[in-house]
Amino acid sequence: MNTQDYDENEKDNDNNSESETEERLDQAELIEKTGEVVPHNAKHLIHCLTVIGQVEGHYVLPSQNKTTKYEHIIPALVAIEQDRSIEGLVIILNTVGGDVEAGLAIAELIAGMKTPTVSLVVGGGHSIGVPLAVSAKHSFIVPSATMTIHPVRMNGLVLGVPQTLSYFDKMQDRIVNFVTSNSNISEQDFRNLMLQTGELTMDMGTVVDGERAVELGLIDSLGGLSDAIDCLYSLIEESGEKYPDNEKRED
Numbered sequence: 335m336n337t338q339d340y341d342e343n344e345k346d347n348d349n350n351s352e353s354e355t356e357e358r359l360d361q362a363e364l365i366e367k368t369g370e371v372v373p374h375n376a377k378h379l380i381h382c383l384t385v386i387g388q389v390e391g392h393y394v395l396p397s398q399n400k401t402t403k404y405e406h407i408i409p410a411l412v413a414i415e416q417d418r419s420i421e422g423l424v425i426i427l428n429t430v431g432g433d434v435e436a437g438l439a440i441a442e443l444i445a446g447m448k449t450p451t452v453s454l455v456v457g458g459g460h461s462i463g464v465p466l467a468v469s470a471k472h473s474f475i476v477p478s479a480t481m482t483i484h485p486v487r488m489n490g491l492v493l494g495v496p497q498t499l500s501y502f503d504k505m506q507d508r509i510v511n512f513v514t515s516n517s518n519i520s521e522q523d524f525r526n527l528m529l530q531t532g533e534l535t536m537d538m539g540t541v542v543d544g545e546r547a548v549e550l551g552l553i554d555s556l557g558g559l560s561d562a563i564d565c566l567y568s569l570i571e572e573s574g575e576k577y578p579d580n581e582k583r584e585d
Contacts, residue, residue, distance in 0.1 A: 378570050380422040380563075381414050383407070385466055389440070391433020402429065404436040411443045422566045425453040425470055431461025434486060434505060438462065438512065441469040445516055450569035454562040455479045455544070455553065465509060467553065468517040471569060474562045475544040475553045483527045484539025518551030 385407070387400030395401050414420050425444065431437070444451055444466070453470035455463070460482035467473050467481070475481070486505045492498055510528075514521045527540040527550075534541070547553040555561065 378421045378567055379419055380424055380566060381420050383410065383423060383425050385425060385427045385429050385463070388430055389432030389437045389462055391436030404440055407440050408443060411447070415447050415449055420449065421570045422450040423447070424562055424566055425451065425466070427453060427455045427459045427463055427467055428457035429459060429463040429466070431463055434462055434509070438465055438508065441465040441512060444469040450566060450573055452562045452566040452569065454559065455481065464552070465512050468513055472565050473554045474557045474565070475547050476558055477544040477556060479544045480541050481547055481552065482539060482541050483524070484534070484537060485528055523550060
């Protein structure tokens with residue numbers, strides 16, 4: 335090997351090292367900003383999306399609140415659905431709920447994806463977290479997690495007129511219809527849980543743990559991270575390519 339070849343090899347190694355360093359920095363920045371991560375050294379290329387804290391919608395929450403911003407999640411879901419290299423999506427939920435319309439919008443997008451999806455509730459999947467949990471093609475919950483099911487609430491000025499009650503009723507119907515359409519719980523059972531009195535202090539609703547959520551048909555399976563990943567791999571292998579040859583667009 336002459337000196338020129340040696341120098342070229344050294345240059346290639348330096349370039350590869352710089353490229354790997356930049357990739358790690360990009361990955362770290364993505365995790366820090368959005369909580370998203372795409373593992374590359376795996377059996378299948380999957381995207382991990384986290385929904386944590388409070389789902390932030392049309393109003394900006396105080397800076398001390400841990401939030402999931404829907405303006406970050408929606409473009410990410412669009413990108414995942416278009417990216418033919420990403421074979422599956424796992425959604426990790428630990429949320430106290432938040433903006434109803436923003437959460438329902440995210441849930442509808444997830445439910446309408448061709449990409450195989452699996453959700454895993456850890457800690458809590460409360461309020462609007464329930465539609466988000468059931469929006470995936472298969473849902474999991476760990477035994478120690480809980481889900482709070484309660485009627486729609488609203489902050490701020492509320493007019494005491496019949497139209498306000500009608501609005502609440504329609505909003506509640508949207509949530510009930512979505513949850514019952516994407517899980518195995520009946521509408522009557524879900525409404526009973528939502529309107530139960532005596533369990534929550536100064537409120538209506540029910541708190542269900544992981545095992546109870548599965549018994550009710552709200553969540554598909556009891557399990558942890560490895561169970562969710564194994565299920566997602568199975569869904570990927572059963573579904574084949576996200577875009578069959580006749581649906582692929584010209585590059």
